[in-house]
């Protein structure tokens with residue numbers, strides 16, 4: 001069953017699309033680029049692979065995948081049209097036959113079973129309206145033996161790092177984010193979802209329940225984020 005995008009969340013991402021990249025790189029001090037490159041390396045894309053970039057946003061994962069493998073075919077899915085428009089404008093060096101944009105949500109992907117070689121989701125799963133359903137859709141569209149990577153903030157940090165991280169989220173990120181994006185609540189939402197998401201143990205149980213084997217579970221930058229490398 002295909003679902004229509006959750007209007008509130010996608011509206012919010014539409015509102016902040018203009019400043020999203022700038023804030024992403026400032027607020028993460030550029031570390032997100034390193035995390036993305038590592039995720040793409042671990043995904044091990046092969047020549048001609050069809051790769052789904054779910055919750056693609058402004059397309060940074062896809063651009064990184066193309067840089068690593070110029071023969072990749074990319075399908076970007078996201079409910080926020082303004083984010084996808086930005087992705088499109090950043091992808092002028094990718095041949096159009098290798099780059100497709102689809103407006104939609106993870107919960108009800110408009111693709112056939114076992115049609116993709118790989119999927120990737122960077123900082124997207126915590127926005128899913130229905131996490132189990134969204135993840136099971138990713139498993140469904142993956143070919144047997146296909147691979148997936150998920151990058152996400154999880155609360156598996158040491159107490160000290162967690163305290164510093166929460167302080168940073170609840171003061172700097174919210175203030176700077178709302179100020180630059182000129183939005184009163186977008187970065188409150190982001191800070192809330194980032195600090196309150198599930199621990200990796202719970203995510204591992206969901207992956208196993210939908211037929212995805214977790215080959216690697218890597219803590220990034222003192223456990224601030226996690227990279228899950230999955231296989232069907």
Ligand SMILES: C[S@@+](CC[C@H](N)C(=O)[O-])C[C@H]1O[C@@H](n2cnc3c(N)ncnc32)[C@H](O)[C@@H]1O
Nearest residue numbers: 013055056057080105106122123124127128129
């Ligand atoms: C924090 S951004 C991450 C964007 C990009 N992957 C990146 O790494 O910069 C989260 C994205 O998830 C998208 N999103 C929200 N709800 C979604 C859903 N139910 N299914 C798929 N994507 C969703 C948002 O529109 C937004 O672009």
